[in-house]
Amino acid sequence: MGADVVVDHTGDVPGQLRAAGVDQVDLVLSTSGTAANVDWIAEILRPFGHLAAVDLDGALDVGPLAAKSLSLHAENVFSRIGQGRILAELGAGRLRPITTTVLDGLTxxxxxxxxxxxxxxxxxxxxxxxV
Structure with missing residues (x-):
């Protein structure tokens, strides 16, 4: 997968990282459950680290982030006019989704x-x- 360490996001992520010899990280890319996981995300980020999130559609307690002077970068795909065109140009034959399971027929x-x-x-x- 190209990762140095793989963790189970449904378990104790900080504990798994510590067990792998990783105390803190510079950046977390959160694509799901950011608001519910903000406490452990802030715990594993170094002071002045970065949280990039693409799933922020409700309230988020930024207290744990502010306490460590962390930066929050939020993006919503298609929030910019022309985002779809930009994505199409970037992915024109160069980006492929990682498909691991293909089921045949819409049944x-x-x-x-x-x-x-x-x-x-x-x-x-x-x-x-x-289909």
């Missing part, structure tokens, strides 16, 4: 299987249903 069974996989929170990459 009740494949929909159920896809939901079970995603709800397990254990998948790596995309689950795709071909």
């Amino acid at each position: 009740v069974d494949t929909m159920r299987a896809a939901h079970e996989l995603v709800e397990s929170r254990r998948t790596i990459g995309k689950v795709v249903i071909t």
Whole structure:
């Protein structure tokens, strides 16, 4: 996967990092559950570190971030006019999604299987249903 350390995001992330010899990090990219995880995210970030989040659509307690002078970078895809065009140009044949599971046919069974996989929170990459 290109990572030095892989952690289970459903477990004790700071503990897993410490066990791997990593006390703090410079940057966290959070794509899901940022508001619920802000305490442990702030714990593992070095002072003046950076949190980049793409899922902020509600309230976020920034107290844990402010206490360590952390920077918050928030982005919402398509928040800028022309964002879709920019993404299309950037990905024109160069960016490919990481697809690990392909289910054949749009049926009740494949929909159920896809939901079970995603709800397990254990998948790596995309689950795709071909039509």
